[in-house]
Amino acid sequence: MAFEIKSMALGGTLREAPWLLTVIALAGMTLTSRSACQAPTNANSLVQDGQRQLDEGRSTLEVSTLSTARGLFEECVRRNRNNSVCFYGLARTALYLARAEEAQKDKDSAKKWRDTSITDVRHAIELNDRMADARALLADLYGAKITGMLSGIQFGPKANAEIQRAFQLDPGNAQAFAVVGRKYLYAPRGFGGDLDKAIDSFRKAVALDPRKDENFVWLAIAYRKKGDSESAKAAISEALQLNSRSVFALRVNSGATE
Secondary structure (H helix, E strand, C coil), X not given: CCCCCECCCCCCEHHHCHHHHHHHHHHHHHHHHHHHHHXXXXXXXXXXXHHHHXXXXXXXXXXXXXXXXXXXXXXXXXXXXXXXXXXXXXXHHHHHHHHHHHHCCCHHHHHHHHHHHHHHHHHXXXXXXXXXXXXXXXXXXXXXXXXCHHHHHHHHHHHHHHHHHHHHHCCCCXXXXXXXXXXXXXXXXXXXXXXXXHHHHHHHHHHHCCCCHHHHHHHHHHHHHHCCHHHHHHHHHHHHHHCCCCHHHHHHHHCCCC
16 A cells, blocks of 8 residues: 655655655665664663672672673573673672672572572574683683582583683683692692692682783682792782672681681
8 A cells, every 4th residue: 555645845645756765765764774873882881780789789799789790691682682791790790799699698698599590601603613711711611610519510610621722713802811829729639639729720810811800819819829938928919909899709708618
């Protein structure tokens, strides 16, 4: 059915003014083009806002702040289900929510958040299998699920495969070295635990990314476990200079967390 919309300027119908149809079509294309350009900007804005909230939440371990960060990344995913960065943000936020719940002695909630983080980071990798940081995070999450021999058999090979892939993608990935450091730090000696290798891995991590305060905390933990109190003190001092509000660093400095 032909449109019979009257043109106020010219009188008559659109069917009588074919050039007007062309103008309307071009205008529609322009609006569509602008919307397409604006969508990534909106997604980027959500990622940036989410990252700011996440940085605050990882320092303070406040559930409310981390929940706000997660909400921003969830909105990003709702707008674009194919955005791997948004899913990676969700995964990191879930990880820190797990740590926040652990600090409150809620192990069940912490476990649920870690499982959620695994789901989220897998989505990120499915969308972009060349994200070295995501591979390292997944390796870390698998490693955290190892609590004994049976879980070691189940998750150990998965963790090793992911960390190997992370190094293949980025041989100088600071996060991957930190993950390896935690593996050496907490594994029993009979299963590859080695304090010297843990310290070496954490030192590589802080050398590669000297702005990452958390890796200095892990280095301090390893030095303290080794019995090198002076080096531990220097490492935790560096962490607190980078982020004086870090609950993690403050708790390790006070001896409340190992």
